[in-house]
Amino acid sequence: MTSISFSDAERRTAFTVAEAELIREMGNVSIVKFLGGTDQATARENWFAKIEEFVEVLPDGVFIALDASDGQVALRLAGGSTVVLRLWEARYAPTLEDSWRIMLKPRLAxxxxxxVGTALWGDVWVEAVAGALEGEPLPVVPSGDRPFGTFMREAREQLSASGAVEATVRGWTVQAAPEDAPWPWFTDEQTAHRAAKALALGTDRIGALFSDWQRASDG
Incomplete structure (x- = not known):
C-alpha cells in the first residue's frame, strides 16, 4: 500500500484550483460548504483526508503524483493514466466512449x-483478475434514468447526440455495497464488467495481485 502525505503547498494549490473549477462549473458557490467545513482550513483538511485515505489503499507503483497544473486536480498514475478529482468524485475520461465515475471511497479503489493493471499488462492482467476471483463478479446493470452529477449528464447528452444505442446512452452501473452509493458508473459496458470483477476481488486482494505482477515485471 502507498503511504502518502501531501505537503501544505500541494494542499493549498489543489484547493485553489478545485475552488476555481467548481465556480466555473456551478457559478458563485462555496467550496467550503461542499466539503463540509466551517472555513477553508477545515474544508481543505476534510477533502485531503478523503484523498489520502483513497490513495493509501492503492498498491505501491500505482500512484505517481498529485497534479494541479492544468486547471484541474488530478491523480497521475502508472501506465500513463490520469484520474481527475471533482471534490468527492474521481473521473476518468480519456474518451467519451470509455469514461467512468466513482466516489472517492477506498472500497472502490x-x-x-x-x-492501471490493464494499461500496463493488457489482456493477460484482465485474465489474471478473472482467474483470481472466487465466486461471481458484482452485477452490472444499465444505469437508471436520473444521472448523478454533471459528469454523467453531460456524457449521456454527448453519447445521445452521437447516435449511440439507448443502453449506452444511459451508461452502466456496477452494483457495489449500499454504503458505496452512488455506485460506479461507466459509459462502456466491457469496462464496467471488468471493474465488477475487480471490485468483487476487493481492495486487498487486487492490491496483492498487482504487487505480484509488479515484482515479476521488475524482476
Missing amino acids: PVVVDM
Missing part, C-alpha cells in the same frame, strides 16, 4: 488498480 479496485477500479483504479484494474485500470
Whole structure:
C-alpha cells in the first residue's frame, strides 16, 4: 500500500484550483460548504483526508503524483493514466466512449488498480483478475434514468447526440455495497464488467495481485 502525505503547498494549490473549477462549473458557490467545513482550513483538511485515505489503499507503483497544473486536480498514475478529482468524485475520461465515475471511497479503489493493471499488462492482467476471483463478479446493470452529477449528464447528452444505442446512452452501473452509493458508473459496458470483477476481488486482494505482477515485471 502507498503511504502518502501531501505537503501544505500541494494542499493549498489543489484547493485553489478545485475552488476555481467548481465556480466555473456551478457559478458563485462555496467550496467550503461542499466539503463540509466551517472555513477553508477545515474544508481543505476534510477533502485531503478523503484523498489520502483513497490513495493509501492503492498498491505501491500505482500512484505517481498529485497534479494541479492544468486547471484541474488530478491523480497521475502508472501506465500513463490520469484520474481527475471533482471534490468527492474521481473521473476518468480519456474518451467519451470509455469514461467512468466513482466516489472517492477506498472500497472502490479496485477500479483504479484494474485500470492501471490493464494499461500496463493488457489482456493477460484482465485474465489474471478473472482467474483470481472466487465466486461471481458484482452485477452490472444499465444505469437508471436520473444521472448523478454533471459528469454523467453531460456524457449521456454527448453519447445521445452521437447516435449511440439507448443502453449506452444511459451508461452502466456496477452494483457495489449500499454504503458505496452512488455506485460506479461507466459509459462502456466491457469496462464496467471488468471493474465488477475487480471490485468483487476487493481492495486487498487486487492490491496483492498487482504487487505480484509488479515484482515479476521488475524482476
